[in-house]
Amino acid sequence: MSRVLHKFTRNVPGWRPRVTPVKLDEATPEQLTALQVTPSNTKVSDYVLTLAHDVESLAVRSPLFNAIMYDPGGMSRAERELGALAASMVNRCIYCAAVHADRHAQLEKDTTVTDELFAKGENADLTARDRAIFDFARKSAEAPPAAGPADMDALRNAGLSDAEILDLILSAALFGWANRLMHVLGDPVRKETGA
């Protein structure tokens, strides 16, 4: 048995699709090609097999995702993860929040920031720089987007360059996309270990 999670956690859960994923042995040549450009080549997840239903979108989204999150230069990887996490918390994508809180903690070799965020949400005790980054990404993720000139000023006052701010806009916006797939098309689940 497995149960659906409703609370934020850094312990990455499983993901159970709400639609039937594409079966790998029934995939078209186009689907097989798109499945190979995902970050994990060794095992194709149910999530990616679900997205393979729209193979044209999957084929362009995977390299775009990797470029926004991992291309060198601009904002640090950990700070891009903070942008991703802020959006995932607004949209309550438990799975995305777990993955990107965990990556943030690993990159920083420190769980303090993500512990604070999961315990206190937008009232977390953060450095001025993390505060500016988190608030901008959080407000950008609202619908309609609610970040304003004061939030942009806060980023500049915290010392962010144009290149860093651009990467933050992109990483937070990317999770507006990812959350609407992961949170909408499936449930975050944890296997019951039994008594």
Add this chain to the structure above:
Amino acid sequence: MTLFDTTILNTSGLTPDSRLAAATSSRANIFNMSQAAEQAVLRPEDCGAFGHDLRAALAARVAYHAGEHALADHYATAAGDKVALADPGAYDSGLGHVLTFVDKTANQTRDVAAEDISGLQAAGVSDADVVRLCELVAFLAYQVRVIAGLRLMQGTAG
């Protein structure tokens, strides 16, 4: 299409002379891939149940809801006889389940639940079309936020 003709840069008012031209040019691959994503999501070869005109109307609807009127106009011009659905208040009895799902996924994302997907399935929407619809709404969520952010960066928001 040049970098500054991509929908995101063009709609956010960026030009090769802009102060932000250098920063955006350093991420040219991302803006070009974002344009390829627009093509894949709005004008795919395999449309499933949602033709290009209906996709354009739904995209315009999401953009209007998000307050991105220039982007909404960009899509509304491609909506053909579906253009009435671009109005966020418009309803169509034959497409009610699709419009309800699009509006909720775009604007109350955190509240989407298993019942919203099973409702689409019960209305006869195939699993592949559920995924196509999610990709459309999800891409628009990305595109409107990048445009809004770039306009803020330039100090031209609002």
